Amino acid sequence: MNRTLRLSMYYLLAIALVLLVWAATSWLLEATRGREILPTPWVTFAAAAANFGTLASAFGSSALRFLIALAVAFLLGLPLGLAVGFESKLDRYLSPLIYLLYPMPPVALLLFLYLAFGLGEVVRLVVVVMALFFQVVVAAQGAAKYVVPSHVTAVRSAGATRGQIYRHVVLPATLPSVLTAARVSVGLGITMLYIAETKLGLLLGPRAGLGRFIEYYTFRGDISLAGVVGLALLGLLFYAVLELLERFLCRWKFVGARGGA
Amino acid sequence: MIEVDGLTLIYGRGGAAVPAVAGLSMKVDSYELVSVVGPSGCGKTTLLFALDGLLAPTAGRIRVHGEEVRSVRRDVALILQDAGLLPWKTVRANADLSLRIQGRKSSAGKVLADLGLAGFEKRFPSELSEGMKRRVGIARALALQPRVMLMDEPTANLDSITREHIQNLILGLWWEMGFTGVLVTHDMEEAVFLGKRILVLSARPARVVEVIDNPGMGEPGYRGTSEFVAQVAHLRQVLGGNGS
Numbered sequence: 001m002n003r004t005l006r007l008s009m010y011y012l013l014a015i016a017l018v019l020l021v022w023a024a025t026s027w028l029l030e031a032t033r034g035r036e037i038l039p040t041p042w043v044t045f046a047a048a049a050a051n052f053g054t055l056a057s058a059f060g061s062s063a064l065r066f067l068i069a070l071a072v073a074f075l076l077g078l079p080l081g082l083a084v085g086f087e088s089k090l091d092r093y094l095s096p097l098i099y100l101l102y103p104m105p106p107v108a109l110l111l112f113l114y115l116a117f118g119l120g121e122v123v124r125l126v127v128v129v130m131a132l133f134f135q136v137v138v139a140a141q142g143a144a145k146y147v148v149p150s151h152v153t154a155v156r157s158a159g160a161t162r163g164q165i166y167r168h169v170v171l172p173a174t175l176p177s178v179l180t181a182a183r184v185s186v187g188l189g190i191t192m193l194y195i196a197e198t199k200l201g202l203l204l205g206p207r208a209g210l211g212r213f214i215e216y217y218t219f220r221g222d223i224s225l226a227g228v229v230g231l232a233l234l235g236l237l238f239y240a241v242l243e244l245l246e247r248f249l250c251r252w253k254f255v256g257a258r259g260g261a
Numbered sequence: 262m263i264e265v266d267g268l269t270l271i272y273g274r275g276g277a278a279v280p281a282v283a284g285l286s287m288k289v290d291s292y293e294l295v296s297v298v299g300p301s302g303c304g305k306t307t308l309l310f311a312l313d314g315l316l317a318p319t320a321g322r323i324r325v326h327g328e329e330v331r332s333v334r335r336d337v338a339l340i341l342q343d344a345g346l347l348p349w350k351t352v353r354a355n356a357d358l359s360l361r362i363q364g365r366k367s368s369a370g371k372v373l374a375d376l377g378l379a380g381f382e383k384r385f386p387s388e389l390s391e392g393m394k395r396r397v398g399i400a401r402a403l404a405l406q407p408r409v410m411l412m413d414e415p416t417a418n419l420d421s422i423t424r425e426h427i428q429n430l431i432l433g434l435w436w437e438m439g440f441t442g443v444l445v446t447h448d449m450e451e452a453v454f455l456g457k458r459i460l461v462l463s464a465r466p467a468r469v470v471e472v473i474d475n476p477g478m479g480e481p482g483y484r485g486t487s488e489f490v491a492q493v494a495h496l497r498q499v500l501g502g503n504g505s
Contacts, residue, residue: 157338
């Protein structure tokens with residue numbers, strides 16, 4: 001309870017600080033440029049309240065889209081990354097391919113993705129999945145490469161099959177690193193989500209996602225900025241969910257030495 | 262009974278080939294506990310892994326109870342140097358691990374209790390002392406009710422009091438369960454305390470250079486006897502003569 005309370009206090013403090021800096025920047029810009037450039041927090045919140053239904057729908061659409069993309073990236077990237085990291089033969093053959101493709105931004109391929117998948121929901125998911133997929137693959141590969149040999153010997157000496165080695169050793173050993181990488185990737189994922197929803201959602205209404213919402217209200221700075229706040233909250237939500245997931249799945253990482261005889 | 266005949270183990274191929282064991286022969290009778298000592302890096306652990314079926318011989322043959330070892334056997338248990346506990350599994354899950362892998366329904370609960378680990382089942386290894394970790398590693402092996410127990414330096418890096426506790430525990434279990442045991446160690450006192458016979462290996466590639474009979478072994482009080490001290494001195498001399 002104390003820990004939760006303390007953590008909540010820190011978050012409240014952080015929110016207060018962001019609002020303060022935001023308000024100060026608004027004033028400063030207005031004072032120096034002679035007109036409103038960045039809407040103040042309360043103007044933005046008033047706009048958010050006035051358009052709450054649309055904003056909530058956009059938030060829901062984006063959250064669902066991001067969740068699906070994250071799940072797909074994990075389902076595809078985790079087995080591949082673990083196998084490439086753990087099996088030295090696969091590592092030799094596939095690592096160069098992964099390193100070649102990894103730095104390539106999916107944004108640069110938007111035209112081809114659009115031609116290949118059309119302007120439907122699939123293409124928006126593909127863009128976000130592509131960005132997150134390589135993050136998961138590279139993190140899983142790196143962690144699986146350094147699995148402690150004695151942990152593998154421990155299960156092999158009991159007669160473990162390949163599948164049992166992955167289940168009992170490789171997956172749990174690498175999960176903390178993979179979840180940390182996923183948390184770090186949330187920022188990139190949200191950026192890709194925004195791009196996918198704006199560049200590949202031209203025909204949609206403002207309820208179709210936060211990116212589309214922001215774009216749709218480009219000329220209403222206060223409403224548009226409310227969408228940006230929504231994106232920040234979306235990032236925070238996934239960051240927190242991934243942290244909770246890590247605390248739940250990797251409980252062993254968070255226990256200290258209590259000693260004993 | 263364990264019979265090793267002309268065992269050769271070579272790591273790698275071609276120019277990078279490293280012979281770890283060369284033409285090693287040894288025999289361990291049923292219910293006998295044998296210590297294996299030798300210079301650092303001589304191939305002791307490699308030999309143990311081959312006995313466990315984890316490494317296939319390059320040449321030669323290993324037989325356990327008359328059957329050739331081609332893979333891991335269900336009646337052979339291995340205790341690893343650092344206990345080999347998985348940090349993400351609780352004490353109970355670690356002790357049950359080998360049973361679960363082999364699809365056995367039984368549990369290690371009683372063994373844990375017998376080894377003084379009752380009440381610690383839900384703890385993770387990072388919450389245990391080194392001595393407790395080793396006991397969990399022993400519990401994992403015992404849970405399999407093995408006929409052969411292979412031990413790779415089970416007391417390495419322990420303080421002297423804990424080391425003696427674990428050594429007494431192994432001795433007690435050997436009496437109680439009557440397993441056939443091979444103990445690899447670099448600790449000469451441990452080799453004498455726990456080995457009915459002591460096999461001295463050469464520097465790599467390993468082969469047996471001397472077998473020391475140690476008939477006095479078998480009681481915790483053996484440590485305080487002049488025979489024990491003399492055996493340790495003799496072993497030290499043999500190992501010194503072999504360039505360790």
